[in-house]
Amino acid sequence: MEAQPTRFMGTVLPGALRDSAARLAAFVGARAEDVAFVDNATSGCNAVLRSLSLQPGDEVVVLDHGYGAVRNTVRFVTEQAGARMTEAVLPFPGVTADGILTAVANALGPRTRLAVIDHITSGSALVVPLARIVAACHAAGVPVLVDGAHGPGHVDVDPRALGADWYTGNCHKWLCAPKGCAFLWTSEARQPDIHPTVISHGFGQGYLQEFDWTGTRDPSAFLSVGAALDFHQQLGGASLRQRNIDLAAEAASLVARRLNTETIDSDCNGAMRLVRLPVSGDTAVAPLRARLIAKGTDAPVHAIGGGLWLRLSAFAYNELEDYARLADIVAGVLRE
Numbered sequence: 001m002e003a004q005p006t007r008f009m010g011t012v013l014p015g016a017l018r019d020s021a022a023r024l025a026a027f028v029g030a031r032a033e034d035v036a037f038v039d040n041a042t043s044g045c046n047a048v049l050r051s052l053s054l055q056p057g058d059e060v061v062v063l064d065h066g067y068g069a070v071r072n073t074v075r076f077v078t079e080q081a082g083a084r085m086t087e088a089v090l091p092f093p094g095v096t097a098d099g100i101l102t103a104v105a106n107a108l109g110p111r112t113r114l115a116v117i118d119h120i121t122s123g124s125a126l127v128v129p130l131a132r133i134v135a136a137c138h139a140a141g142v143p144v145l146v147d148g149a150h151g152p153g154h155v156d157v158d159p160r161a162l163g164a165d166w167y168t169g170n171c172h173k174w175l176c177a178p179k180g181c182a183f184l185w186t187s188e189a190r191q192p193d194i195h196p197t198v199i200s201h202g203f204g205q206g207y208l209q210e211f212d213w214t215g216t217r218d219p220s221a222f223l224s225v226g227a228a229l230d231f232h233q234q235l236g237g238a239s240l241r242q243r244n245i246d247l248a249a250e251a252a253s254l255v256a257r258r259l260n261t262e263t264i265d266s267d268c269n270g271a272m273r274l275v276r277l278p279v280s281g282d283t284a285v286a287p288l289r290a291r292l293i294a295k296g297t298d299a300p301v302h303a304i305g306g307g308l309w310l311r312l313s314a315f316a317y318n319e320l321e322d323y324a325r326l327a328d329i330v331a332g333v334l335r336e
Helices: 005-027 041-049 068-081 097-107 130-139 188-193 207-212 225-235 238-259 282-294 320-335
Strands: 035-038 059-063 084-088 112-118 144-148 166-170 182-186 272-276 301-304 307-313
Touching (some): 005 035, 035 041, 035 207, 041 068, 041 144, 041 182, 059 068, 068 084, 084 097, 097 112, 097 130, 130 144, 182 188, 238 272, 238 320, 282 307, 282 320, 307 320
Parallel strands (some): 059 112
Antiparallel strands (some): 166 182, 301 307
8 A cells, every 4th residue: 555555545445445345244144235344333323323314303212321422423413403312211220122122112203213223232231132123113114223333243243134224333343353443234225325424536426435435544454354354263253252142141240249249130141241339329430440440450330220330341362260350359449
């Protein structure tokens, strides 16, 4: 790229980008022509949300556990249009797949124009029953944008089988690609109405032409996807994903016992799990997170449903001993 930028950008990159998209599309069961690269899942959500044509009184449904940055985007686009954001309030901590489905169905109304559904909620680490939610939304005439920031490499991802209208996911989390590598899958029927957040030379020339070139940038992260997928498969692929889920359950149980508190056992659990901390108060979140980071850990604390929860993650490089050490660190910080 640096040896001859014009040649690379004009003649090498277009084909290389599509080859990389084809590898990713095969991994998520999609067509290559439906997959565009974006910097992160927040960018993918922004592209969809800022392409909407909302009218005053329209509604966009989000989960009350939805990711803060995406919720802010929904607030922005609805406020600009005189529309409003409506929350589906999830039952917590007694959460079940049926309860999540009921909460979303109850939030839909005659003016709902879109539902934004997290595949895996970031703070509360819930794997939602996507296929059932998409079916319920479509039965009500509501299209669905799936925020799959934590999906690829964490759980199986198949946007076509889900029936979603849009699915955006990060490759730089559970697939270990470099930062700044994500994708937006758009169903063929929705592609004429979607545009990237940066309008450039491809405007009006079709979905891929618009998304594949939004200006000069370093595309290395996008072109690394094949290597990241190869590495994921070397680590075990589907068996790794199940191993991570099993380890997270064991880890949460261990930490909860050590802290004499509770974890959440639900049919919505994945490779991230919550453990309740034996303290209270939203103001405790920031100092607790700061102290845990200073101790060399990276397990965030979230205030949810009136409690403080420690979120654990399990990946290929983790063993159960890591969580025993974490429990000791957390106990020491709480004593402090």
